[in-house]
Amino acid sequence: MSTLYDKIWERHLVHTEEGKPALIYIDLHLIHEVTSPQAFEGLRLAGRQMRRPERTFATIDHAIPTLHRDRPFKDPIAAQQVATLRENCREFGVKLYDLDRIEQGIIHVFGPEQGLTHPGMTIVCGDSHTSTHGAFGALAFGIGTSEVEHVFATQCLQQTRSKNFRINVEGELPFGVSAKDVILGIINEIGMGGATGHVVEYTGSTIRSLSMEGRMTVCNMSIEGGARAGLIAPDETTFEYLNGRPFAPKGEAWERAVEDWKQLSTDEDAYFDRTHEIDANRLEPFVTWGTSPDMSVKITGSVPEISEAKDRSEADSFERMYEYMGLEPATPIEKIEIDRAFIGSCTNARIEDLRAAAKVAKGYHVRSGVNALVVPGSMQIKNQAEEEGIAQILLDAGFEWRDAGCSMCLAMNDDVLAPGERCASTSNRNFEGRQGRGGRTHLVSPTMAAAAAIAGHFVDVRDWKFKN
């Protein structure tokens, strides 16, 4: 009786030895400009080669501008970092999807979109949101730069086995409640470190009913609950998404692959160290009010009062958060006015997210005084959205329409909040300073962000009057 995690783990065991971490094989290694330069340098200093360069794929996403990518970068240090990635990829023979390529995008949008992500794979990247790929039933997790170097040199990682944690979500998602609200709701319940040391498998009818885009949103934020990885067993939805993508198996190989992938599910009665149940009917659109992703409330709620803190330590955190976020306890969420909106990131910048935002925006205009930014997850998505007319709807509604990249999720480029600015953001982290020093981030779904941009404050998207 094994869990899906156990099965993938077993398939990748290269070597085990009593008293040592296991050596596991890594099928796919994704890299970007920020966490790879020191790893390449380490190889060079030790006179080592990459073991399997054809299993590593690179793109550029973190620090790039979302406007005028053809011009020289304003930031010479960021420019040097990108140049370094290009040189490293050339020297070591790694395939790079550079800024002039239609495939370029946020690394965790790019991988699945190109069909690089397959069920049952082990996937790593020097980025904590690698958990996104777990949506395909791949064991995918973020690693540090030392481990990036380790994978370069050995195509393996030394790993200790994580515990199994099942989060079961049952029921039909109410109207206006999205995959983002599912994961914000989960993190709200389990807490920010709630899944530390565990790999989470998401199960249940709600998860099954989600599209691949929605499943990626859920798995993406597994790390925000502290999990090593998130997993969803592959099914017809997964196969349909992958079929025909550039790096998906073709012809007979496809048939064989699907047969194999169908074996990838948790056995009945398999043991989980922990389980947690969520009733989808209870979920509402969530808005974070504090500076950690578990500090969220339902749109119909208010900023919590100090008396609602669990303990003394949480009460201290609340005090810091009120001050940093510029919020008074008991303020109704719908009364919170915003200055900026950001629709983008590896959490919510796929075509379905942009379609949902456009549906809300159609026939409306962004509130005067609010700046709203839409940053597609890849150039391919950008093109698709333009062809579908989504881009025009958003532009007509006063949203800015940019080139693909991580952008204001972590604000390493020019897309930055000014001190004190308040933002409705579809990204994954509301940490202090994450979107710019002194910036105030509220995490929401794409429809909630679009509606807030138009209303100028948070509103319940379930009451939205759609104009068709």
Place this chain on the structure above:
Amino acid sequence: MEKFVTFTGKAAPLFRSNIDTDQIIPKQFLTRIERTGYGAFLFNDWRFEQDGTKKTAFVLNDERFSDASILIAGPNFGCGSSREHAAWSLLDHGFKVVIAPSFGDIFYNNGLKNGLLPIRLDEALVSALAERAADGAGIYLTVDLSERSVADESGKIADFEIDDFRRYCLLNGLDDIGLTLQNEDKITAFEAKAGH
């Protein structure tokens, strides 16, 4: 990696929950391609005003802790982003040990791989240590990795757990990649069997 056997140093208290790696090393410093020189940017937004002046209320700007090398932190220290720059910046600033009730998984690994020792201790004990560290002239702690213990000036105060293999690597300053490559034949055999 340098060997880590025993270490004695001054403790600095920063007992807040969920100190994420964005706070430890903010993103504006991640465009550098070096592994060194991040100490100046450690906790940048907490340590400095936008114009670069020191925020006097922040613990690391308190002269009593200018030579601190052991950080006493709250639960879930180092959560969030995988950036190894967080471990590099703590080391470069002079920290060798972080004691907390719990850590983010990726940070914990990154620390071990760089000779920055993360030690998990009971929350009540860590909280008490933080209070003692904040009082008066502060406290000195001694960490003995071979014994897996933490002591103050008057003797042992706690044992801690650490994976045996990780401990062995730290005690001997071993290089992970070198160790893995001792099993290169097994990697080759796996690849052949898996058809890779």
